[in-house]
Amino acid sequence: MSTFSNAGGSAEVPMHEPLTGTLIFERGAAESRCVEAPPLDVPAVSLDAVLGGRARSVPPALPHVTEVDIARHYEHLASANFGVDSGFYPLGSCTMKYNPKIDEQACRLPGFARIHPYQPEETVQGALELMWGLQEALAEVAGLPVVTLQPAAGAHGELTALLTIRAYHTANGDPRAKVLVPDSAHGTNPATVAMCGYQVVQIPSDERGGVDLEALRAALDTDVAALMLTNPNTVGLFDENILAITEAVHAVGALAYCDGANLNAIMGKSRPGDMGFDAMHINLHKTFATPHGGGGPGAGPVAVTEPLASYLPGPLVARDGEMFTLSTPEHSIGRVRSFLGNFGVLVRAYTYIRAVGGEGLREISEQAVLSANYLKALLEDAWPVAYDRTCMHEFVMSGGPLRKATGVRTLDVAKRLLDYGIHPPTVYFPLIVEEALMVEPTETEGKATLDRFAAVLRLIAEEAQADPDLLHGAPYTTPVRRLDEAAAVKNADLAWRPEDVEA
Amino acid sequence: MRFIPVTCEEQAEMLARVGARSVDELFSDIPEDARLARPLTLPEPMSEIALAAHLESLAGRDLDGSRVVSFLGAGIYDHYVPAIVDAVVSKPAFFTAYTPYQPEVSQGTLQAVYEFQSMICQLTGMEVSNASMYDGAAAFTEAALMAARVTKRDKVVVSGAVHPEWRETLATYVESGTLEVVEVPAAGGVTDVSAVGEALDERTAAVLVSSPTFYGTLEDLASLGALAHDAGALFVVATDPLLLGVLEPPAAYGADIVVGEGQALGNAVSFGGPGLGLFACRKAHIRQMPGRVAGKTTDVDGRTGFVLTFSTREQHIRREKATSNICSNHALNALAAGVYLAAVGAEGLAGIGEACVAKAHYLEAALVGTGHFERVFDAPFAREFALRYGGDVAAMQRHMLERGFLAGVDLGRFAADDAGFVLFAVTERHTREVLDRFVEEVSAL
Numbered sequence: 001m002s003t004f005s006n007a008g009g010s011a012e013v014p015m016h017e018p019l020t021g022t023l024i025f026e027r028g029a030a031e032s033r034c035v036e037a038p039p040l041d042v043p044a045v046s047l048d049a050v051l052g053g054r055a056r057s058v059p060p061a062l063p064h065v066t067e068v069d070i071a072r073h074y075e076h077l078a079s080a081n082f083g084v085d086s087g088f089y090p091l092g093s094c095t096m097k098y099n100p101k102i103d104e105q106a107c108r109l110p111g112f113a114r115i116h117p118y119q120p121e122e123t124v125q126g127a128l129e130l131m132w133g134l135q136e137a138l139a140e141v142a143g144l145p146v147v148t149l150q151p152a153a154g155a156h157g158e159l160t161a162l163l164t165i166r167a168y169h170t171a172n173g174d175p176r177a178k179v180l181v182p183d184s185a186h187g188t189n190p191a192t193v194a195m196c197g198y199q200v201v202q203i204p205s206d207e208r209g210g211v212d213l214e215a216l217r218a219a220l221d222t223d224v225a226a227l228m229l230t231n232p233n234t235v236g237l238f239d240e241n242i243l244a245i246t247e248a249v250h251a252v253g254a255l256a257y258c259d260g261a262n263l264n265a266i267m268g269k270s271r272p273g274d275m276g277f278d279a280m281h282i283n284l285h286k287t288f289a290t291p292h293g294g295g296g297p298g299a300g301p302v303a304v305t306e307p308l309a310s311y312l313p314g315p316l317v318a319r320d321g322e323m324f325t326l327s328t329p330e331h332s333i334g335r336v337r338s339f340l341g342n343f344g345v346l347v348r349a350y351t352y353i354r355a356v357g358g359e360g361l362r363e364i365s366e367q368a369v370l371s372a373n374y375l376k377a378l379l380e381d382a383w384p385v386a387y388d389r390t391c392m393h394e395f396v397m398s399g400g401p402l403r404k405a406t407g408v409r410t411l412d413v414a415k416r417l418l419d420y421g422i423h424p425p426t427v428y429f430p431l432i433v434e435e436a437l438m439v440e441p442t443e444t445e446g447k448a449t450l451d452r453f454a455a456v457l458r459l460i461a462e463e464a465q466a467d468p469d470l471l472h473g474a475p476y477t478t479p480v481r482r483l484d485e486a487a488a489v490k491n492a493d494l495a496w497r498p499e500d501v502e503a
Numbered sequence: 504m505r506f507i508p509v510t511c512e513e514q515a516e517m518l519a520r521v522g523a524r525s526v527d528e529l530f531s532d533i534p535e536d537a538r539l540a541r542p543l544t545l546p547e548p549m550s551e552i553a554l555a556a557h558l559e560s561l562a563g564r565d566l567d568g569s570r571v572v573s574f575l576g577a578g579i580y581d582h583y584v585p586a587i588v589d590a591v592v593s594k595p596a597f598f599t600a601y602t603p604y605q606p607e608v609s610q611g612t613l614q615a616v617y618e619f620q621s622m623i624c625q626l627t628g629m630e631v632s633n634a635s636m637y638d639g640a641a642a643f644t645e646a647a648l649m650a651a652r653v654t655k656r657d658k659v660v661v662s663g664a665v666h667p668e669w670r671e672t673l674a675t676y677v678e679s680g681t682l683e684v685v686e687v688p689a690a691g692g693v694t695d696v697s698a699v700g701e702a703l704d705e706r707t708a709a710v711l712v713s714s715p716t717f718y719g720t721l722e723d724l725a726s727l728g729a730l731a732h733d734a735g736a737l738f739v740v741a742t743d744p745l746l747l748g749v750l751e752p753p754a755a756y757g758a759d760i761v762v763g764e765g766q767a768l769g770n771a772v773s774f775g776g777p778g779l780g781l782f783a784c785r786k787a788h789i790r791q792m793p794g795r796v797a798g799k800t801t802d803v804d805g806r807t808g809f810v811l812t813f814s815t816r817e818q819h820i821r822r823e824k825a826t827s828n829i830c831s832n833h834a835l836n837a838l839a840a841g842v843y844l845a846a847v848g849a850e851g852l853a854g855i856g857e858a859c860v861a862k863a864h865y866l867e868a869a870l871v872g873t874g875h876f877e878r879v880f881d882a883p884f885a886r887e888f889a890l891r892y893g894g895d896v897a898a899m900q901r902h903m904l905e906r907g908f909l910a911g912v913d914l915g916r917f918a919a920d921d922a923g924f925v926l927f928a929v930t931e932r933h934t935r936e937v938l939d940r941f942v943e944e945v946s947a948l
Contacts (some may be wrong), residue, residue, distance in 0.1 A: 002729075020610040021807035024845050031628035034586045034846040037854025041935040042865040043562050047749055048858060050864055052883035054721055054751050059849040060625040067587050070845055074591040074615070081611030083599030091601055098506050099599050102551055107773070108589075111562025116575040117775030118912050119566065120904065126564030127774055137545055152637035152777070153831035155818070160675075166679060191818035195648075197679025200823045238532040268543045269530050275537045285831065289506070293794065293835030294612035295602040295634065297777035313675065334675040338578060338640040338668040338777025339766070355504035357548030366512075366526045367507050373529055374517040390529055397880060418608055423601075425780065429819075446508035447517060478607040480808040488800035488812040494631050496621040 004448050019076040019479050025496050027073055028065035035067075061498040076185065080479040081294070082423055090375075092394045092426035092438025093186070093234060095264045095286035100355065103290065103348035112347050117339040121325055127343065128324035134350045135301075141263070141361065142280055143273025144303035148312045149341040154261060155188040157281025157300025158228070158316040160313055160336050162196045164304060165255050165279060166313040167333045174253065176225035182211055184234045184430040189259060197402050198225060206431055209387035210239040213248075220252045230259040231275065232266065232392035234430045235440070236372065246276025255279065255308075264442070265288040265369055265393035268362025272303075280306040288349035299345040367443035368393040371450060375441050378454035382461050386433040393442070399435030408464040408471045410435040415482065416463065416474040420456045504551055566909075568772065572937050573909040576887050576928020577717065578639060578666050579775050580767045580856070582745060583932055584843070588769040591842045598835055602795075606810045607802075612834065613809035616797040619841040626747040626844075627761040628754025629783035633794035635837040636780025637830065639764030640672040643711065643741055645782065645793045645827055646760045647673055649711030650737040651682050652791045652826065653759075657681065658706040660699055664689035664716035665741060667917045682708075692718040692880030692889060696726050703734040709760075710734075711740035714753075718914075719863075719887030719926065720880055724756035732757060744768055744781060744840075746885050748852030750861060760784045769843025770836050779836035788815060793827030855931045859886035862938060863929040869942040870927070876945070879924065887928040889914060889921075896925055899948065906944050 009015035024099065038243045045426070065073070082089070089096035115124050116404040135147040151157035162179065169176050179193040182203045190200045192394040201219055206212040210228065228251045232238045239245065246256040258272040258280035272280045284290045285298035294296070304312060314328025314338045355362065369392050376385055376395045386396040399410035414424035414437075441450055465469050475481055509517070513876040514526075523529055530538075547610035549557065568581050572920050575581075592598060596611060603609030603616075616634045622633035636642040645660045661670060663686050677684055683706075686700045703710070714722035724740060731738040739760045740753035745767035753761045784792055790813065798812035817824040845907025847855060860948065863886045876890040892899055896913045903910035915922035929938075 018806065020614050020809075021613070023621075024841075025621065033848060033850065034587065035851050036850040037847075037851055037858050038931060040858055040861055042861050042938070044857075045861045045864055047860065050860060050883060051750065051885065052721060054883070056747070056751050056853070059853060060622075060747065061753070062622060062625060062847075062849045062852065063845045064848055065845055067846070070587050070842060071590065074597075074611075074842065075844075077611035077614055078591075078594040078596035079611070080608075080614075081596040082605070082608035083596045083597045085595035089509070089601070094601055096601060100504070100506060102504075102554060104560075104593065104598075105555070106558045106769075109558060109562035110567040110569050111559075111565040112567075113567035113771040113773050114581065115565045115774050116568075116573060116581070116772050116909070117579060118575050118577060119573075119909060120900070123566035123571075123904070123909075124774070126561035129564070130561055133546075140538055140544055143539075150835075152641070153829070155828040155830045156637060156641075159828060163675060164676065183900050185820035186830075187822045188830050189829050191821070191825040192821035194823040194825075195676070195681075195828050197681050239529075240532050240534065242533050243536060266530075266533070269539060270533045270537050271539055274539065291598045291835075292601045292831075293598045293833075294609075294615075294838065295599050295834030297637075297779075297833045297836060297864070298830040302923055333678065335640070335668055335671040336675055337672055337776075338638050338666065341700055341775075342637075342777040343774035344771065344777055347558075351554065354546060354557065355554055356506070357549070358543030358545035360505065360548050361543060361545070363505075363507065365507055366529075369529050370514065370517055370521070370526055371509070373521045373523070377521050390523075390532065392532075411625070414605065415607065418605065423608065424605060443507050443509075447510075447513040475607050478608055479610050480802040480806050483606050483802050483808045483810045484800045485812065487811050488798040488810050491800065492789070492812075493799040494620055494786075494789075494796055494812070495618070495624040496618070497624070500510065 007495060009309055018412050019080040023496055024063045024065060024073050027069045028063060032064045032066045034065060034070060057107060087421050088445060088453055089423040090425050090439045090441050091423060092440040093261055095440060095442060097289055097442040098444035099289055099291040100352060101316050103351045106351040107344040107347040125324055128317050128348050131346060132319055132324050134346055135317060137353045138301055139281055139303055141267055142303035143271025144280060145306055146309035147301050147303045148316055149301045149346055150313050150336055151300035151302055152337055152342050153296060153298045154193060154281055154283045154300040157302045158196060160191040161257055161279040161281055161302045162192055163333045164308055164311045166196060168308055169225055171331060176223050178224045180219055180224060180227040184432050186261065189228045191350055196369055209235045209237045210241055211245055213244060215247060220248055222252050224252060224254040226255045226257050228257045228259060228263055232262040235387055235396045236391040236394040237387060237389060238392055242275045262393065265365055268378060269365055270359060279308055284345055284349040289352045290345050290348040297342050297345055299342040364443045371441045371443060371445065375439060375450050375454060379457060382458045390413040394438060394440035396433050397437045399437055402461065402464055404434050406464045406468045408468050410437055412471040413460055414472060416460050418472050418475040419477045422453060422456060504548065531724045570908055571909055572941065574911045574927045575909050577926055578764055578911045579772055580928060580930055581772050581932065582767050582930050584769050587846050588839050588842045592835055592839050597838060603811060606808065610808060613797050615838050615841055617799060617809050619837045620797060622841055622844045623781055623783050626744055627742060627783045628752035629761050630786040631789050632783040633796050634792055635833045636782050637833060638776065638778050638780045640669040642762035642780030642782045643669045644673045644676045646739045646762045647682060647709060647711060649760065649791050649793060650739060653737060653788050656708035657707050658685060659709045659711055660685050660687060660702045660707055662687055662694035662712040664694050664718060665713040665845055666717045691882060692716060692720040693722055694727060694884045696723060699727060700730050703730060707734055707736040709737040709739050711739040715885050715887060718880060718889045719884040720882035721885060728757035746856050748849060749856035754887055763784040765840050768840035770839050777833055777836055779833035779840060790816060791826055794829050794832055858931040859929055862933055863888060866927065866929055866938050870945060873942060873946045875948050887926060888924045889924045891923050892925050896923060903944060908941055
């Protein structure tokens with residue numbers, strides 16, 4: 001079925017051209033040009049001679065397009081996309097809050113966008129002061145005194161922190177082999193553990209959604225390097241036993257690592273350092289409103305206690321009187337990337353923090369938690385909540401009963417939400433909840449948006465009862481409908497090639 | 504500033520519906536001892552006007568590329584970014600979207616990723632590209648790890664002519680002993696080919712080189728690739744995508760994995776990040792590739808569409824058995840790279856590359872002509888070159904900075920052996936007038 005009204009047009013002359021599907025390679029004409037190289041104002045060289053016989057013989061098959069072709073092409077693609085500015089995006093664990101526009105303006109200032117990482121420090125004092133200010137602010141929010149801004153993303157922060165912890169244990173002559181990870185953890189946690197050469201030990205959750213304290217205690221021994229824990233956790237609950245957990249971890253000489261994915265719930269209310277965590281990463285692209293960019297770039301700064309600080313990757317920014325300088329900690333694990341971090345992302349996060357201030361951050365967390373609890377209250381009679389407790393900034397519902405009653409899966413519900421102009425919650429995560437729907441409204445949505453979302457989900461539950469096939473077939477109004485993922489693997493068409501056109 | 508739309512009255516209604524007397528009650532799961540009993544100690548909030556002024560003042564303290572003539576490169580380059588690039592990446596539907604996990608409402612991102620992958624394949628000559636990594640260092644490191652998985656071997660041979668920060672990143676990642684890294688020192692600014700031959704054995708998973716090297720020189724990729732393959736190892740080549748309009752693609756020399764820093768393609772210098780890591784390989788190895796990849800398929804109505812595919816390699820499905828822990832990548836930077844490549848096309852890219860090469864050679868000859876700099880490497884170079892300075896490098900750079908020039912990267916900061924060497928990067932933005940002015944100042948030293 002067509003997604004557009006077809007009051008006119010014909011097979012040869014459709015009323016609407018599809019927004020997507022026509023590749024940039026298929027636009028323009030052989031003689032189309034957009035940006036050309038400037039005329040050469042120095043003597044020309046023989047490329048093959050100066051490059052020692054390495055000059056390219058066959059040019060790459062890049063698009064031939066004019067600027068207007070590009071403008072239209074990407075405008076069409078953009079209009080087939082859904083972002084936070086398009087509508088409600090309650091993607092649990094991803095904190096899809098509004099991205100303030102001043103952040104975008106800030107990172108484009110020439111004094112930030114056109115400086116080079118190898119410039120002398122005295123010529124980049126503004127940038128270094130900004131980084132220092134961000135380090136200080138994140139340390140205060142985390143309750144952990146030393147921060148590195150190097151990691152490029154959350155998973156990269158996890159890796160940085162675990163390598164730092166590994167170096168700490170090794171330096172103490174106490175190398176260890178295992179890292180404990182709850183069964184509710186993000187997939188990045190066990191993947192990071194494996195990359196650091198540690199063995200993953202999975203810890204079950206208890207019936208209240210927290211870490212099973214008995215199982216944790218049983219797993220803890222002097223071969224455990226660390227526990228990786230998301231708190232608030234991935235079912236949206238603050239672990240009531242957090243102090244007992246970190247105490248038990250420390251009792252065997254292990255360290256406690258906090259996955260900061262859910263920091264948006266607790267800013268100014270509770271600090272991971274005060275909970276007994278030794279290290280954490282912070283997703284600037286979640287809590288601190290930097291945009292997700294369709295998958296990145298993010299930034300995953302790591303905050304640690306003083307004993308861990310000398311192992312952090314360099315360089316860090318230090319303040320020396322009125323001067324800001326770069327330095328690498330004494331026992332540093334070494335670099336985890338090139339240059340100084342995702343500076344453009346750091347500028348956005350700094351801008352956000354300076355915009356809202358400390359009380360603003362607390363208010364953000366309070367509203368995020370209130371909005372989640374409000375939405376949960378509106379929905380819980382129609383959609384069973386996995387753990388019937390006060391939640392933090394997100395909660396997990398189960399589509400299990402609906403599936404049993406109607407055959408409609410959480411996937412179908414997610415696709416149907418698209419027809420109502422709402423981005424679906426995170427689905428099928430965490431793995432410990434059957435047919436999970438993880439809802440995170442964030443503080444930047446108004447009450448009317450939350451009310452409508454609840455009304456839509458209730459309506460979808462009714463639709464599932466009345467006409468399951470309606471949901472099995474959804475979505476109907478999106479630029480494309482359900483896509484054949486099996487065929488994508490089977491055909492493995494991962495790149496356009498000119499020979500396909502000629503064939 | 505405040506970005507919360509809920510009103511006080513609505514907040515009261517919401518609390519009533521929840522059945523809580525206060526917002527604080529919602530935080531009662533937090534143990535008393537873990538609560539923060541004081542306000543966060545942070546600077547006061549600012550109005551947008553005050554904040555804009557503060558940021559401009561900070562940025563104004565930096566000497567940016569519009570106020571200085573810079574010859575800094577070494578992995579990050581100040582090429583011209585066409586206006587259309589920022590016009591596209593500034594579209595909120597692109598930059599405020601998440602990872603395209605719901606393909607029906609993410610076709611814009613997914614098609615752009617597919618097109619980006621296609622362009623990277625065209626540039627490098629490889630069959631498959633992923634959707635991007637964090638940076639060149641991360642891509643380089645992941646290539647070493649992937650080669651070990653593909654070959655089931657546990658050692659890699661790395662050229663000492665690779666960017667020192669990339670080598671250091673690899674060393675950090677493998678510190679746990681998962682992979683042995685043997686570094687072959689550079690000789691004459693390029694990889695010592697015979698030393699590579701000696702380092703190879705049946706445990707070697709890959710030979711990793713960079714061309715252009717950190718020193719700007721071009722490697723003998725054909726010989727290095729043959730050595731790697733003779734030993735049953737993969738050949739990993741770090742490339743500079745901006746130069747692939749004028750340089751033969753790494754695939755022509757038998758590269759099995761091609762990596763690179765993609766910043767030069769339409770992305771700001773931005774103090775070194777975010778750029779993007781390029782990662783391309785053979786189709787036969789795709790199941791060992793790290794990172795996301797988009798593929799073409801059809802929807803239930805037969806329309807062409809795109810999805811993230813081969814996801815069973817990734818952490819959200821495979822957890823500790825994933826090919827990498829990478830989740831977020833540098834999608835928006837990859838979008839910029841795609842728009843850039845569409846805008847310049849093969850002719851523009853070749854023209855820009857040719858301009859860089861011609862201007863770099865013009866400057867190099869002129870600097871050597873002043874008598875203050877000396878040629879140290881015989882290998883050919885493209886848009887970046889290292890010369891030995893006859894005096895004190897730091898003093899020369901301070902002197903030139905006073906005259907409005909960032910006079911190259913002092914290589915002594917990376918390796919004691921390279922003390923006295925200065926690395927100059929030239930782009931299409933440097934006019935002959937600027938180059939002549941710089942040479943004139945150098946002559947007067």
